[in-house]
Amino acid sequence: MPTSPDAYLQTVCACLRHATPKEKAAVQTELAAHIDDHTSALVEAGYNESHARRQAVEAMGDPQEMGAALNREFPLRWLVLSRLALVLLVAVALYLCRFIPGPLVGAGYNLQARMDPAASSYHQTHVPPNFVPLDFQQTLSNGLVFSVYGLGLGPLESDDLHYEATVCIVVYSPNPFRREQSLPAVPTFTCSGDSDPLSQTHLTSTHSGAKYYDFSVCPEAGQEITLHYSCLGVVFDLPLELPWGEVLS
Amino acid sequence: MKGPKRPWTRRQRARRWTAAALLLLAAAVALHWIHLTPGQAMATAEKTLGTGETTVFFQKKVGNVNLYFSENDNVLLVTPFRLSLRYDWWNNGQPLAWADRSRDPGGICAVGLTFVSRDTGQELYQIFGLVPLEGAASIQAPDPRTTWPDFSPQVMTAPITTLPDGRQAFWAQYRPEEGVDFVRPAQLLVLDEAGQVIATYDMSQNWGGDYLNF
Numbered sequence: 001m002p003t004s005p006d007a008y009l010q011t012v013c014a015c016l017r018h019a020t021p022k023e024k025a026a027v028q029t030e031l032a033a034h035i036d037d038h039t040s041a042l043v044e045a046g047y048n049e050s051h052a053r054r055q056a057v058e059a060m061g062d063p064q065e066m067g068a069a070l071n072r073e074f075p076l077r078w079l080v081l082s083r084l085a086l087v088l089l090v091a092v093a094l095y096l097c098r099f100i101p102g103p104l105v106g107a108g109y110n111l112q113a114r115m116d117p118a119a120s121s122y123h124q125t126h127v128p129p130n131f132v133p134l135d136f137q138q139t140l141s142n143g144l145v146f147s148v149y150g151l152g153l154g155p156l157e158s159d160d161l162h163y164e165a166t167v168c169i170v171v172y173s174p175n176p177f178r179r180e181q182s183l184p185a186v187p188t189f190t191c192s193g194d195s196d197p198l199s200q201t202h203l204t205s206t207h208s209g210a211k212y213y214d215f216s217v218c219p220e221a222g223q224e225i226t227l228h229y230s231c232l233g234v235v236f237d238l239p240l241e242l243p244w245g246e247v248l249s
Numbered sequence: 250m251k252g253p254k255r256p257w258t259r260r261q262r263a264r265r266w267t268a269a270a271l272l273l274l275a276a277a278v279a280l281h282w283i284h285l286t287p288g289q290a291m292a293t294a295e296k297t298l299g300t301g302e303t304t305v306f307f308q309k310k311v312g313n314v315n316l317y318f319s320e321n322d323n324v325l326l327v328t329p330f331r332l333s334l335r336y337d338w339w340n341n342g343q344p345l346a347w348a349d350r351s352r353d354p355g356g357i358c359a360v361g362l363t364f365v366s367r368d369t370g371q372e373l374y375q376i377f378g379l380v381p382l383e384g385a386a387s388i389q390a391p392d393p394r395t396t397w398p399d400f401s402p403q404v405m406t407a408p409i410t411t412l413p414d415g416r417q418a419f420w421a422q423y424r425p426e427e428g429v430d431f432v433r434p435a436q437l438l439v440l441d442e443a444g445q446v447i448a449t450y451d452m453s454q455n456w457g458g459d460y461l462n463f
Binding site: 022023073074075078079081082084088089091093096140141142143144180185231232233 | 262263270277282296297324351352454
């Protein structure tokens with residue numbers, strides 16, 4: 001039987017078959033502290049230190065029995081389960097991390113869409129000619145805000161007789177971290193005195209946090225247009241005054 | 250005096266880490282980041298469109314995806330649900346297709362679905378609709394290029410059948426052969442027994458689609 005604390009502790013730890021190095025170190029520290037406490041008590045009782053230490057080690061009992069008893073405290077199945085649980089936790093955390101950057105980045109675009117959509121990078125690269133700022137907001141069925149922030153008018157590049165009106169719309173959520181920002185349905189446009197919808201094209205941005213739309217229609221000279229929206233019970237018409245004075249002069 | 254902090258036992262570690270992982274998952278479900286059941290996917294689809302609560306009345310499996318058809322007075326909604334990492338199961342919760350019924354809650358309504366095979370690129374067109382119309386026997390949904398000269402466009406057709414809840418509905422399907430050009434229908438024609446058109450329905454805005462295997 002070992003008489004030195006170090007040899008005793010090594011014999012005990014050698015019996016811990018499924019303990020990790022960290023767990024063995026913790027056991028070693030705890031047992032060493034126990035031996036030190038006992039040694040101190042014996043020294044205070046009048047033993048000399050080497051004798052006291054040997055006595056303290058002997059009082060711990062057979063290291064093989066101690067090791068076998070402690071080994072039962074480290075069952076392999078809980079080690080495997082704890083490792084699997086850690087893998088699961090890390091996998092879930094990593095998977096969920098993919099959802100965080102989008103809303104954080106999108107929040108900036110969202111706030112800009114509310115305060116100054118015409119200053120957005122999307123609009124700056126798609127400014128229509130003779131741009132006139134507007135300020136119209138309507139809440140849609142899904143809580144998103146439909147904001148018409150401006151329109152532009154200019155002659156068609158391919159055709160001198162027709163004109164292209166571009167209506168600039170941004171859709172954003174009152175909650176800046178909400179992911180989905182798309183229009184449930186696109187608006188239609190009619191010319192004054194005509195109920196048939198105008199043929200239209202549109203461009204959209206790919207920003208998260210707010211979605212920009214440029215709707216283009218081709219009215220004839222002097223015609224005014226009206227925007228119509230009808231979807232899931234939200235219905236509104238918005239007459240739009242085009243800057244014909246600037247274009248035709 | 251406070252003693253040294255005891256390290257967690259294995260059992261504590263396993264339980265606490267599992268609990269932490271489950272808490273994260275629960276938070277993700279509560280935030281509608283992921284959807285583990287069809288009900289959750291539908292709730293998110295309803296929120297995305299702002300339709301209000303809908304009730305499932307029909308279910309169909311196409312390829313590896315379950316399609317849930319639900320409705321209320323505002324909308325006929327199709328929500329896909331699949332638990333497959335390969336097919337972006339985190340996209341559950343996006344409405345696949347829907348039809349606005351707010352102007353005519355009891356009228357005809359139909360949704361069109363376009364699926365493209367991820368493996369072969371083949372297309373599959375499907376139309377589902379409700380036809381609460383006396384005397385309706387079948388539907389036709391033509392390729393919109395019917396007015397083109399020297400061009401005979403494909404027409405999707407289907408008989409009108411009765412759903413378990415007693416309502417009249419149809420399910421039309423068309424899988425173009427390789428090289429066949431097809432444009433998804435914009436108008437639905439409802440025919441009676443004699444083949445006469447008794448109603449039309451504009452479904453140009455009611456299409457949705459996805460990539461999957463079928």
